[in-house]
Amino acid sequence: MVLSPAERSYIYDSLKSPDVARTDSRKYNQFRPLKATCYFLPNSNGSSRIFKADSLECITSVKANVIKTKDLSQLINVEVDIQGQRDDSPLCQDLSTFLTKSLIDSFDVKTLQLTDKFYYQLFIDIVILSIPADFQNSSYTLYSLISLTSMGTYLALKTTRLPLLTSSTNDKEIEEEPSFSDDWESSTYLISKESNFKPTLLFIVGVVGNNVIIDPSMEEEEVLEHGFCIGFNNNKIVPPVQSVMLSTVDGKAFSQSTLFKAMDMVKEIGAPVVEALDAIADQEFDEFDSAF
Template sequence: MQLSPAERDYLYDSLCLQTPIRPDARNLYQFRPLEAKTTFLPGSNGSARLRMVDGGECIVSIKSKVVKNESVNSLLECDIDIQGHRDDSNFVSNLKYNLTNLLTKNFPFDALRLTKKYSFKLFIDCIVISHTSYPLTIISLATYLALKTTRLPLLVSEIDDEEVEEQPTFSDDWEDSRLLHEITGQTFQPPIMITVGVIGKNLLFDPSLEEEQVLENGLIISFYNNKAITPISNMNLALNANKDNYKGIDQSLIISAINMVNKYCSAVIHALDTLIEQDDEVDGTIF
């Protein structure tokens, strides 16, 4: 939905106020409500589905495959498909690069090691069925849920296969499968990416489509292990809007955005983890 010039001016002035007035009455740091469901795809090692109040929807499926360590460069492979966009478009390629780069740098790959010769390789497939605002956050949150609920079969053959060539064999009972954090023996918190809108001296978490059209800049901030991490990048979040408002960004606003992420994103992670802990029979949860 494109705003008229009068609507753009009104919304811009409202968001630049000392106490900004957002169209949906959210606080600066408040996310739009999300509905989520995990482990709903029986053929996947992990899966998640997120739906936003504005109609955005994303499904993530994670599947594992046994590979020889010497035959692969990475044990993670991400693919993103977005309705209405070509797979080789810059828009999709940038999303795929950001997600792959973040996960590759912050993933416990030791959990995927099976033997000295073999490992699991994870294939992360993200399908954005619909979206209005920039979809990186919903992709990232859905991937978080899918990874947190990913189960890998239990290895029952020998771990040391350096001397003897032996294919890994696994338990036939899926009840013996283990979550990633159970394999590593420590809490596993996948990294996420948060979009932050910049307008005047104000910062807006999770900007909506209407807000993106009047923003002066946008930030993408990574969050892992309860703190903001690199990469941190700035970009115009509005794909098709008039770019007259797009400006440079003050260094102090970047620092303020990092502080906001450090302060409030732990609550987002807690909400996601709480959803995972709920009974599987619950058909989605609003948080």
């Protein structure tokens, strides 16, 4: 999307003013409406489907395998497929790498442990659909997709169910692979409700002057001076915390106070977002549609 000079000036001044005025009337810390569903892919251990107001749609599937290693770099595999992009395109590869690293940096390996020697290996497949033509041609598509795919991955992992282990967990001197129950009713969640572990969520924050805004729209991204990608986990800011170039214009330097302001905003909204996602993940299998 290319804005005229007058449009750019108006949007920039509106976002930079003390009373932030956004193009779609949202508050500075307000997401665009999202709608999500879970449990709809019968051949996956976990799945989610999340929709954004600008028609973006993200489908995430989690499948589990058994492997004899505890190396997290081998236990978590993320692949992203984007409509209109080749599988080996830089956009798909960069997004896959970004999400994989954020999960590996925060994942509790004990969650994946089956026995003394065997672990679950997760294959997380993400498909992004309904991308507007202007969006595909933009230079900031990668960062615009991060929050959406992060939330979709969170929901898919939270709803991942695994068969009940029937063999012994003590297999230090046994060579046979683990065995599982055929009864799916006895399956358990990868992340139990009692667990303190939660997957990391990634938030994109835009910067204009001394103001910060969450989930910038395409029009807003055209006038942003800078941006941050900030991780949130268990009510804390976690890696990655890095600057990102969201705008098509030259970025400007940001102050330390602006970074702290962005981190404080993520702390403020992170908990309500996690609560909303958990509420969706906790619904019964037949309660598909939810919005937050």
